[in-house]
Amino acid sequence: MRYVSTRGQAPVLSFGEAMLTGLARDGGLYVPETIPTLAPADIAALAGLPYEEVAFRVMRPFTGDTFGDDELKGAIARAYAGFGHAARAPLKQLAPGHFLLELFHGPTLAFKDFAMQIIGQLFQIALAREGRHITIVGATSGDTGSAAIEAFRGLDNVDVFILFPHGRVSDVQRRQMTTPTEANVHALALEGDFDDCQARVKDMFNDFAFRDEVGLAGVNSINWARVLAQVVYYFTAAVALGAPHRRVAFTVPTGNFGDIFAGYIAQQMGLPIETLVIATNQNDILHRCLTTGRYETDGVRASISPSMDIQVSSNFERALFMAYGRDGAAVAQLMDELKTKGGFAVSQGALQALRETYTSGRCSEGETISTIAMELAASGELLCPHSAVGVKVAGEHVAAPVPMVTLATAHPAKFPDAVETATGIRPALPPRMADLFDRPERMTRVPNDLQALEALIQERRRR
Numbered sequence: 001m002r003y004v005s006t007r008g009q010a011p012v013l014s015f016g017e018a019m020l021t022g023l024a025r026d027g028g029l030y031v032p033e034t035i036p037t038l039a040p041a042d043i044a045a046l047a048g049l050p051y052e053e054v055a056f057r058v059m060r061p062f063t064g065d066t067f068g069d070d071e072l073k074g075a076i077a078r079a080y081a082g083f084g085h086a087a088r089a090p091l092k093q094l095a096p097g098h099f100l101l102e103l104f105h106g107p108t109l110a111f112k113d114f115a116m117q118i119i120g121q122l123f124q125i126a127l128a129r130e131g132r133h134i135t136i137v138g139a140t141s142g143d144t145g146s147a148a149i150e151a152f153r154g155l156d157n158v159d160v161f162i163l164f165p166h167g168r169v170s171d172v173q174r175r176q177m178t179t180p181t182e183a184n185v186h187a188l189a190l191e192g193d194f195d196d197c198q199a200r201v202k203d204m205f206n207d208f209a210f211r212d213e214v215g216l217a218g219v220n221s222i223n224w225a226r227v228l229a230q231v232v233y234y235f236t237a238a239v240a241l242g243a244p245h246r247r248v249a250f251t252v253p254t255g256n257f258g259d260i261f262a263g264y265i266a267q268q269m270g271l272p273i274e275t276l277v278i279a280t281n282q283n284d285i286l287h288r289c290l291t292t293g294r295y296e297t298d299g300v301r302a303s304i305s306p307s308m309d310i311q312v313s314s315n316f317e318r319a320l321f322m323a324y325g326r327d328g329a330a331v332a333q334l335m336d337e338l339k340t341k342g343g344f345a346v347s348q349g350a351l352q353a354l355r356e357t358y359t360s361g362r363c364s365e366g367e368t369i370s371t372i373a374m375e376l377a378a379s380g381e382l383l384c385p386h387s388a389v390g391v392k393v394a395g396e397h398v399a400a401p402v403p404m405v406t407l408a409t410a411h412p413a414k415f416p417d418a419v420e421t422a423t424g425i426r427p428a429l430p431p432r433m434a435d436l437f438d439r440p441e442r443m444t445r446v447p448n449d450l451q452a453l454e455a456l457i458q459e460r461r462r463r
């Protein structure tokens with residue numbers, strides 16, 4: 001199994017190399033050269049298996065010879081042992097034909113734990129083998145950062161620097177990042193929005209001298225291993241609802257496009273996914289793009305679903321690569337236009353290809369609040385604002401007899417203000433986090449300036 005860059009100019013890598021490399025050296029994102037498939041009988045055989053066994057069978061074809069079977073199985077077992085639900089990703093029925101996939105039972109209460117916990121394990125195996133020290137720099141709108149810190153805190157051979165937009169994450173999200181006491185954890189509050197954080201991380205990857213000096217690694221969904229681990233729950237959910245004998249649709253609250261792209265990979269592997277619905281908040285660039293064919297940035301607007309406050313949606317590049325028939329030069333040109341002109345037009349052929357896989361919808365701030373309130377009354381489910389965006393948009397796309405699964409991406413207690421506004425209920429954090437607001441915070445305010453950030457990382461990292 002080999003991995004190629006979406007911009008066509010970077011070295012072809014193995015799974016292990018792609019995982020530790022993060023962003024390709026031509027600025028692109030790594031994708032598998034070919035997507036392995038599972039036969040219908042193999043998919044049917046997943047029914048009733050523990051989540052960990054499904055994870056092994058789905059991920060194994062992608063990992064090549066980087067890890068032995070026992071190594072991979074051990075990493076998967078350790079990754080999910082700390083989850084607060086035996087099913088790991090339980091499926092609940094909201095209404096006839098509409099199901100909720102709860103992805104918030106991991107240690108930091110968001111879907112990011114599904115991938116971050118496993119790549120934490122895989123990084124440790126690979127780094128111990130190679131005797132290497134790395135510097136992880138990640139960008140977060142709230143959830144990736146806390147999940148990454150949880151997965152890598154306290155490790156001797158890893159320093160973790162997380163850039164988050166100052167004042168634009170929830171108090172719970174911020175405290176999850178600023179209260180860990182381990183010396184290898186650095187929470188950096190940047191003057192700017194998430195797009196600025198992500199752009200600076202990519203700038204660091206494109207500064208080869210810095211990248212090589214600090215041993216830069218990425219755990220955002222630019223890292224293929226992140227996407228791969230997220231493919232698994234599409235299989236567990238669809239099989240529970242009757243796949244491969246029955247088609248299933250998914251609605252995904254979408255920002256950086258990693259989660260929904262994992263659904264596309266599941267579909268290409270043979271899972272009968274009818275459609276993948278992109279659900280956006282008021283930062284609706286992806287919905288506008290699917291509707292008009294133009295990808296046009298117009299500034300991030302802070303919302304009550306802050307983790308989705310994104311305009312430069314990193315993994316959309318992977319979707320474009322597929323829609324353009326794996327034409328790296330075409331993708332490189334679009335990404336150049338995005339950088340220099342703030343937008344680009346998708347060709348008719350590529351737009352048609354995107355529309356064959358994805359549909360889309362948008363949820364306003366008011367609709368997010370009313371959906372949280374209505375869903376509590378209708379099914380008793382207390383949604384976080386991101387999951388509410390998904391449920392609202394899914395409601396417009398449920399088409400019997402195909403069941404719709406909406407991904408519930410975070411626990412409502414991470415966003416208590418929005419949930420309380422909608423329902424009058426202030427959801428409590430689980431007991432293990434009950435003292436989160438009593439713990440001292442440790443963070444550094446940083447400017448949106450590449451040189452200043454690089455200097456700080458060079459100074460703080462442990463060699």
Ligand SMILES: Cc1ncc(COP(=O)(O)O)c(C=O)c1O
Pocket residue numbers: 110111142143144221253254255256257258259260307308386387409410
């Ligand atoms: C709670 C939550 N929901 C949805 C999303 C969007 O997911 P993605 O960026 O993979 O599209 C994020 C951030 O990634 C998130 O943290």
Ligand SMILES: N[C@@H](CCOP(=O)(O)O)C(=O)O
Pocket residue numbers: 139140141142143144145219220221222255256258307308314
């Ligand atoms: N919503 C994310 C944004 C980063 O996404 P990633 O999947 O690329 O790590 C967050 O919570 O940080």
